[in-house]
Amino acid sequence: MARTQGACDRHFFTGSSWESQTSKICCDCCTLGLKTASLGLSCELPGLQLERQCSSTAKTCCEEPSNTKPAVGVVSTRPPETTTSCKDANCSQLCVGAGECTCHEGFKLKRDGVTCEDVNECQTGSHNCSSESVCVNTEGSFHCWFSCHPGFTLTDEITCKDIDECEFGIHNCEQNSVCINTAGSFHCQPKNSCGEGYTLDATGRCIDFDECLITKVCGNHVCVNVVGSYRCKCRAGFSFNNVTGHCEDINECRHHARLLCSHACENTEGSYRCSCIPGFTLAHDGRNCDDINECLAGMHNCGDGQVCVNTEGSFHCQRLVRCDPGYQLTDSNSCQDIDECVLGTHNCGANFVCINTPGSFHCNTVSCPRGYHLSADGTRCEDVDECQTSEMCGGHVCINLEGSFRCECRTGFMFNTISKLCEDINECTHYPGRLCAHKCENTEGSFRCSCSTGFTLTRDGRDCEDVDECENKPCSQECTNVYGSYQCYCHRGYQLSDNDGITCEDINECALPGVCSHNCINTPGGFNCTCPPGGYTLSPDGRTCQDVDECAAETHTCSASEICFNLQGGHRCFNFECPTNFRQATSGSTGNASAVLRCVKSCRLLDLECSHNPTHIITFTVISLPTSQHLKEPEVIALLRTATAVKPANLPDQPDVIFEILDSDEQNSFDVIKDSQDGLIVGLICQVKPILGPKELMLSVVIKYVQLGDVYQQNIMNIHILV
Structure with a gap:
């Protein structure tokens, strides 16, 4: 940008704010190098404290100035063409006089006499930049790019501010001296004496000296005292120069001419003045x-x-233009036709009508079209006022038109251009679904909204809102409002009537199957279950009859010599006795499927027959079975345990167990299946056929312990079965 004489402050780089600022600094540094080369100075830029990257960029642009293409000022030598107005001149900026082109300040006219080009003040030397700054050309103007001396920093584009080395601690003063800041530098002052800007107080300490007490130290501007020095606060239109220490006039025209004045800008002391070009x-x-x-x-x-x-x-x-007869001159110096018919300067007689023509007129015989009639003098056609005829629009407003009429229909009607009548608008069909929330009914000139059952019309006459039917208590018990209707429901134990859907009727739960295990008594809204008297009690669920175990509760009627066996709804007393040569080992009741009497062999001395009897234990047991008509698979009713281990197949001499049914009241209804549990042989007494009760059966099963084909011991199980 700098090599093409462009302005570095243009937005020629589109990126982040950091990248844009870096590109501008690079451009400004290149401009500094170009300026140095044009002045014939050393490209090493002695005396300027520049950052390394900026110094390298400036040196490169200074040593290779041949890549630049400076603008060449051209003065128009072509005599201006003769034109009659600026309209024909096609000037790029300004036009004065009889078509003479001129340019704004900062521009000059090119050789074509109409186009303006920028004046490069930096090349022509017409700028006013100081020696501490570099001139940078801009479109129509220029600005001065400042470079601060060592000890100063640039706060904006034009102001150098002193760096206070004492405040930032970047001085090298010893401990026995004090740092005193100066413009662009600092110095170390021994602690027993004061430097410039300071004075000794009564105690011998160095204190700040208020330079603002000195008259006119800042001229007509405001003096502000600072520690060790002072600064001038300039009036509007001035800026403080940190190098000279004075307030200098701001040349507003140099920096903001295009914004301040539309034509020419003239700088004044502390301000500026605008002026205009001729015309x-x-x-x-x-x-x-x-x-x-x-x-x-x-x-x-x-x-x-x-x-x-x-x-x-x-x-x-x-x-000045002269017009032919029948025309007149206008303010724009052009000829315009005179309408003799409008002005009444024609000579058409009765029954003729005047027709205007360019520059003249002619008279035509009057023939009035429909909607017009001949005037009284017979010279023109006059409009017929159809609205004078009563009921022309059928009660609506009649508006007369030139050669016709129209009816301005009342709201809800529409004019039919064919029949010339106002016809009712069926709003319901014209705007379906947009007028009424539910139902729309057309009326003469309007419409009426209505709602479906369960809804009522709102105040706007269009929307429908739900009716809460439950407020009128239509249900015999409970009511729930639903959108557009309502729903009745009943308390527990009641149901809605199928007749009206609002009355709650008692549910006869007792008519339902399986409600109570025994007897059911219906009550309003509920029911009660009862059990047969004696032998049963109602369970906590309130429905099932639970058997009373009289044996466990010791409420039975068995004698001391009898054994109690609990049954559903009652109990039985059994009197079992051990056979000869057997004695009672245990007796009692442990449920409805347990051994109630256990007899073991007990032989008298030298009773060989008793001793040789292989039967050692006889057990009497009572079990209860439910009556059944169908039995899908064998059902285990009792378990016979042994202490004999399961015989391995490769050890035929090991003890074994054989189960046999000795006697049964129901032939082929029972069977014993040999099985094993936990490595021991067990017998499973199974019911294999259904048995219909009530009845009592006896079943005897023998358990034989054999070894090498001989029975060395056997036990007998006598089962009393209640079906």
Whole structure:
């Protein structure tokens, strides 16, 4: 950008704010190198404290200036062409006089006499940048790029601020001295004496000296005391120069000319003044320029037979036009047709109508179209006012039109251009679903909304809202409102009537199967279950009859010599006795399927027959079985345990067990299956056929212990079965 004489402050780089700032600094440093080369100075830039990257960029641009293409000022030598107005001049910026092109300040006219190009003040030396700054050309102007001396830092684009080395601790003063900041540097002052900007107080300490007490130290500006020095606070239109220590006038025209003045800007002490190019006058705001109308102000030089025409910034003289008969001259110096028919300057007689033509007129015989009638004098057609006829629009508003009429229909009606009548608008079909929430009914000139059952019309007459039918208590018990209706429901034990759907009727739970295990008594809204008297009690679920175990509760009627066996709804007393040569080992009741009497062999001395009897134990047991008509598979009713281990197949001499049924009241209804549990032989007494009760059966099963084919011991199980 700098090599092409462009302005570095343009937005020529689109990236992050950091990248944009870095690119601008690079451009400014290159501009500094180009300026150094143009002045014939050393490209090493002695005396300037530049950052390393900036110094390298400036040196590169200084040593290779041949890559730049400086702009060459061109002055137009072509005589201006003769034009009659600025309208024909096609000036790129300004036009004055009779079509002469000129440019804004900061631009110059090119050789074509109409195009303006930028003046590079930095190349022509027409800038006013100080020796501490570098001139950078901009479009129509320029600005000075400052570079601060050592000890200063640039706070903005034009202001150098002193670096206080004492405040930032970047000095090298010893402990026996004090750091005193100075403009662009610092110095170390022995602690027993004071430097510039300080004075000794009564105790011998160095204190700040208020330079603002000195008259006119800042001229007409405001003095602000700082520690060890002072600074001047400049008035509006001035800026403080840290190098000179004075307030200097700001040249507003140099930096913001295009923003301050529309034409020319002139700098003044502490301010600026705007002025205008010829053909314009300064507006009341003191900044913009208004065109001078030389024609109205009498400032033109147009002669006889000419008319003055104002232009932007100038005027031109135009030859006066003479019009033919039937035409007249307008303010724009052109000829316009005279309408003799409108002005009444024609000579058409009665029953004729005047027709205007360019520059003249002619008379036609009157023939009025429909909607018109001949005037009383017979010279023209007059409109017929159809609205004078009563009921022309059938009660609506009649509006007469030129050659016709129209009916302005009342709301809810629409004019039919064919029948010329107002017809009712069926809003319900024209706007389906948009007028009414539910139902729409057309009426004469309007419509009416209605709602479905269970809804009522709202105040707007269009929407429908749900009716809470439950407020009127239509149900015999409980009511729930639903959208557009309601629902009745009943308390527990009741159900809605199938007849009306609102009455709650008692449910006869006792009519339902399986409600109670025995007897059911229906009650309003519920039911009660009862059990047979004696032998049963109602369980906690309130439905099932639970058997009372009289044996466990010791409420039975068995004698001391009898054994109690519990049954469903009662109990039985059994009197079992051990056979001869057997004695009672255990007796009692442990449920409805347990041994109630166990007899073991007990032989008298030298009773060989008893001793040789292989039967050692006889057991009497009572079990209860439910009556059954169908039995899908054998059902185990008792378990016979032994202490004999299961015989391995490869050890035939090991003890074994054989189970046999000795006697049974129901032939083929029972069977004994040999099985094993935990490695020991067991016998499973199974019911293999259904048995219908009630009845009592006896079943005897023998358990034989054999070894090498001989029975060395056997036990007998006598089972009393209650079905």
